[in-house]
Amino acid sequence: MLIRVKFNHHVDSFAAEKADKILKNLERFPDNIKQIAENGFLDPLLNHLTEGSEEVQMEMTSYLGELILSNDSKAYVAEKASTSIIKMVQSGNTIFRNAEFKALSQISSHHPNGKILVEVGILNIMAEMMFTRRIYDELMDSKKEAAAILANVLESGVEHDSIKVNTHGCRLSSNYAVYNIIHMLKNSTPDELNINLIWILLCLTKSPRSMDTIVSVVNETEASYTLIELINNPHEQVGVAVIKLLILLKPHVEKQALSARFLAKLPQQNLTLNLALLNNNVVPTILERIFLIKRNGTRTSRHATVYLEGLDGILVRFTATLYEPQMLFLARTHNLTSVFTEMLIKTSSDEVQRLSAIGLENLSLESINLSRPPQIKKTGSKKLFRLPNLLSSRSVETRKIPVLCPVHRGACSSETTFCLIDAKAVERLLVCMDHENDEVVEASMAVICTLLDDKVDVDTSVSLLSENNAIQYVLKVVKEHRQEGLWQKSFWMIEKFLVRGGNKSVSDISQDRLLPASLISAFHNGNESMK
Incomplete structure (x- = not known):
C-alpha cells in the first residue's frame, strides 16, 4: 500500500510524500528492506547494497539472491548493483559467496544484461572461478555457479x-x-x-x-x-x-569419412539425435554420396570404404526409431528398403553388408503392422449401382482387386510397407548367409527370421524360402560357424522348416549327415534357450 501511494504523486502529492517518509523510516531494519523489495520496490535494497557497510552489503546481497525478479527488475539491478556484487565476489569472502552467485545468475539470465556484465569484467572473474579456484577453498562448489553465469552471458551474444x-x-x-x-x-x-x-x-x-x-x-x-x-x-x-x-x-x-562413421556409431535409439539429423536434411546428401561412391568404386580406396560404412550407418539409425511418424515418412520417401537391398551385394565391405542387413531387419519388423487389406475401389454408373451382377454377363460395376502379399496378407510394396518380398531382398540375404564373417551371416539370418515370425503367413514364407533353397544355406551355417547366436537362429529356422515345410524340407534336413553331431554338441554346450 505504501509503495503504491508513494508512486501516485499525481493523485495525492501529500500522501505520496508521507508514504515516502514512512518507507525511509522502515529502512532502518533489514527485514523491512527485504519486505519492501519483495513488493517490487528495489531501491532501498540496492542503495544499501551499493553504499552500506560490508556487513550490510552481504546481507542485502543475500536478500537479492532469494528474490524472484522480473526481466525489468533484472535489468534495473544489473545497471545499479552489478559492479558492487562483482567486487564482493572478488573480495574472497566465501561465507556469502552463494548469495552473490545466485544474484548474478538471476541478472545474467536476462540476456540484454550481457553487455553491462561484460563491461564490469564478469567473464574474467567467472573464468577464473572455473579454471583456477580449488573446490576445497570454497564452502560450496563455485565452479557450477560460475559456469552457469558464464553460459548465460555468452548466450546473450556478446x-x-x-x-x-x-x-x-x-x-x-x-x-x-x-x-x-x-x-x-x-x-x-x-x-x-x-x-x-x-x-x-x-x-x-x-x-x-x-x-x-x-x-x-x-x-x-x-x-x-x-x-x-x-x-x-x-x-x-x-x-x-x-x-x-x-x-x-x-x-x-577429422576427415569426412571419420565424421560419418562417428555419427553412425552414436546410440541408434536416441530419437533426439535422429530428429536433429532429420531436421538438418542430411538424408538426400547421404544418398547422393553413396551413389557417387558406388559409381566410382571402393576397392581402391580405404577412405571411400570407411565413408560408405559411416553413411550406411547413419541411414540405419533412422530405422531404429520407426515408431516416430517422421522417421516412418523418411524411410518411405527415400525407399530405404531398396537402398539397403542394393547395398547388400554392391559393396566390398563386410560392415556395409552387416549394417544394411540390420536396416532391413528393422524395416521388415514393421511390415506386418503396415500391410493392410486393400479397400476395393468400385467404378461404374451410379444409376445402375444397385443392379445385381446376375442380370448381365457384363458387370455394370468393375472391381479393382490389388494383388495381396502372400506373406504379410495385405497390400505391400518395398516403398510403403518395407516388404522384403517386393524388394526382392530374400535371394541377396541368402547369398550373404554364405559369408565368412559371422556378423554378416547373423545379421542376414535375423532379417530372414522376420519372414518366419508367427505374425506372418509362415507356411507361405517357408514355401517361398524353399524355392530359393534357403534350408541348404541354413545347414551350411551350422556346419561352418560355431558362434552361439548363429546356431540358435539356425536351429530356430530348421524347426520352422520341419514343422511347416512338408516332406521335402524334412527330407532335405534329415539327409544332412553332420546335423546330428551339431545338435548333440549344441545340446551339451549351448545355453538353456538353445537346448
Missing part, C-alpha cells in the same frame, strides 16, 4: 574472442580455456555443471576462431568419446545439449 580469462592474457577462445572446459567434462562432474560447460562450448562455436580451437582440443584429447557417453545421461538437458554440440562438430572432426 563478443568474446578478445575477453581475457587469466592474468597471463589467455583468451576465452584460447587452447587454455577450451582445454580446461573439456578437462572438466572428461572428469566426473555434476550434471548441473556439465550442462553449462556444454552450453559454453555451444556459444563458442559461433566464432570461427573458437570453433577451430574446440575441434583441435576435441581431436587431441579424444573428447568425442566423452561427449558420446553424455548423450545417454539421465539428465535430459545434458543429452539434448551434447547432441547439438556433436552435430556442430561433425563437419570439422
Whole structure:
C-alpha cells in the first residue's frame, strides 16, 4: 500500500510524500528492506547494497539472491548493483559467496544484461572461478555457479574472442580455456555443471576462431568419446545439449569419412539425435554420396570404404526409431528398403553388408503392422449401382482387386510397407548367409527370421524360402560357424522348416549327415534357450 501511494504523486502529492517518509523510516531494519523489495520496490535494497557497510552489503546481497525478479527488475539491478556484487565476489569472502552467485545468475539470465556484465569484467572473474579456484577453498562448489553465469552471458551474444580469462592474457577462445572446459567434462562432474560447460562450448562455436580451437582440443584429447557417453545421461538437458554440440562438430572432426562413421556409431535409439539429423536434411546428401561412391568404386580406396560404412550407418539409425511418424515418412520417401537391398551385394565391405542387413531387419519388423487389406475401389454408373451382377454377363460395376502379399496378407510394396518380398531382398540375404564373417551371416539370418515370425503367413514364407533353397544355406551355417547366436537362429529356422515345410524340407534336413553331431554338441554346450 505504501509503495503504491508513494508512486501516485499525481493523485495525492501529500500522501505520496508521507508514504515516502514512512518507507525511509522502515529502512532502518533489514527485514523491512527485504519486505519492501519483495513488493517490487528495489531501491532501498540496492542503495544499501551499493553504499552500506560490508556487513550490510552481504546481507542485502543475500536478500537479492532469494528474490524472484522480473526481466525489468533484472535489468534495473544489473545497471545499479552489478559492479558492487562483482567486487564482493572478488573480495574472497566465501561465507556469502552463494548469495552473490545466485544474484548474478538471476541478472545474467536476462540476456540484454550481457553487455553491462561484460563491461564490469564478469567473464574474467567467472573464468577464473572455473579454471583456477580449488573446490576445497570454497564452502560450496563455485565452479557450477560460475559456469552457469558464464553460459548465460555468452548466450546473450556478446563478443568474446578478445575477453581475457587469466592474468597471463589467455583468451576465452584460447587452447587454455577450451582445454580446461573439456578437462572438466572428461572428469566426473555434476550434471548441473556439465550442462553449462556444454552450453559454453555451444556459444563458442559461433566464432570461427573458437570453433577451430574446440575441434583441435576435441581431436587431441579424444573428447568425442566423452561427449558420446553424455548423450545417454539421465539428465535430459545434458543429452539434448551434447547432441547439438556433436552435430556442430561433425563437419570439422577429422576427415569426412571419420565424421560419418562417428555419427553412425552414436546410440541408434536416441530419437533426439535422429530428429536433429532429420531436421538438418542430411538424408538426400547421404544418398547422393553413396551413389557417387558406388559409381566410382571402393576397392581402391580405404577412405571411400570407411565413408560408405559411416553413411550406411547413419541411414540405419533412422530405422531404429520407426515408431516416430517422421522417421516412418523418411524411410518411405527415400525407399530405404531398396537402398539397403542394393547395398547388400554392391559393396566390398563386410560392415556395409552387416549394417544394411540390420536396416532391413528393422524395416521388415514393421511390415506386418503396415500391410493392410486393400479397400476395393468400385467404378461404374451410379444409376445402375444397385443392379445385381446376375442380370448381365457384363458387370455394370468393375472391381479393382490389388494383388495381396502372400506373406504379410495385405497390400505391400518395398516403398510403403518395407516388404522384403517386393524388394526382392530374400535371394541377396541368402547369398550373404554364405559369408565368412559371422556378423554378416547373423545379421542376414535375423532379417530372414522376420519372414518366419508367427505374425506372418509362415507356411507361405517357408514355401517361398524353399524355392530359393534357403534350408541348404541354413545347414551350411551350422556346419561352418560355431558362434552361439548363429546356431540358435539356425536351429530356430530348421524347426520352422520341419514343422511347416512338408516332406521335402524334412527330407532335405534329415539327409544332412553332420546335423546330428551339431545338435548333440549344441545340446551339451549351448545355453538353456538353445537346448
